[in-house]
Amino acid sequence: MPAQIAVFTARSDNFGYLVHDRETGRTAAIDAPEEKAILDALAAHGWTLSDILVTHHHGDHTEAIGPLKARFGARVVGPRGEADKIEGLDELVSGGDRISVGALSFEVIDVPGHTLGHIAYHAPEEKALFSGDALFSLGVGRMFEGTPEPMWAGLKRLKALDPQTAVYCGHEYTLANAKFALSVDPSNESLIARAEEAKGQIESGLPTIPARLGDEIAANPFLRADTEALAGRMGLQGADPVEVFGALRRAKDQF
Ligand code: ZN
Ligand code: FE
Numbered sequence: 001m002p003a004q005i006a007v008f009t010a011r012s013d014n015f016g017y018l019v020h021d022r023e024t025g026r027t028a029a030i031d032a033p034e035e036k037a038i039l040d041a042l043a044a045h046g047w048t049l050s051d052i053l054v055t056h057h058h059g060d061h062t063e064a065i066g067p068l069k070a071r072f073g074a075r076v077v078g079p080r081g082e083a084d085k086i087e088g089l090d091e092l093v094s095g096g097d098r099i100s101v102g103a104l105s106f107e108v109i110d111v112p113g114h115t116l117g118h119i120a121y122h123a124p125e126e127k128a129l130f131s132g133d134a135l136f137s138l139g140v141g142r143m144f145e146g147t148p149e150p151m152w153a154g155l156k157r158l159k160a161l162d163p164q165t166a167v168y169c170g171h172e173y174t175l176a177n178a179k180f181a182l183s184v185d186p187s188n189e190s191l192i193a194r195a196e197e198a199k200g201q202i203e204s205g206l207p208t209i210p211a212r213l214g215d216e217i218a219a220n221p222f223l224r225a226d227t228e229a230l231a232g233r234m235g236l237q238g239a240d241p242v243e244v245f246g247a248l249r250r251a252k253d254q255f
Helices: 035-045 065-073 149-161 174-184 189-203 213-219 228-233 241-254
Strands: 005-010 016-019 025-030 049-054 077-080 091-095 098-101 104-110 121-123 128-132 166-169
Touching: 005 035, 016 035, 016 128, 016 166, 025 035, 025 228, 035 213, 049 065, 049 098, 049 228, 149 213, 149 241, 166 213, 174 189, 174 241, 228 241
Parallel strands: 025 049, 049 077, 077 091, 128 166
Antiparallel strands: 005 016, 016 025, 098 104, 104 121, 121 128
């Protein structure tokens, strides 16, 4: 029985997600950006919160852990590498670990770079990836901690997943990301199509999420750091993809 996934807006541009297991009734929040937004989404579906799966330590992903835990007694799962930075964690996980929410199974993938201990939650049976601030549609998170090499390695792990996987990321940044992406990869037909699609979605008041991983691999310049096209555009023909990725990340910071 597939999971039911609720997508909603929290704070200003965060996405909130609830993943509900129809079999056991358990419901997990992916991150805890805002108590009220999560309570409203739970009430709208008649669900009770049982788990919180945390991707990284930033306040816009952890702020509501305390109040939600107090209200529901929810189990809180989070990154082992950031255990000292997040309050209220019950279970620590890192890349390669598996956790269950009722009958739903998630594998944990290390995606360092935005923060050093950042993790993503992949539900293979649901073909769903919760990428936090590691991977956005048409972009990646700002590299606050660490270096391009491990960040690129983490993105390669995501690239290797089933291209049909639906990507649920931490923020609605798609249109701003599209502007930068088009500036470095202007003749990419997949990118042009995805940017158009996202524009239409926003104009209709819809989220641009989930994005299909296969579309992101074709359109997101940061996932294309290993292509000749992007190396060429960055003036780095024949360079290691890590170098191209680093150059892209720096260019986006200054865009
Ligand atoms: Zn963040
Ligand atoms: Fe964030």
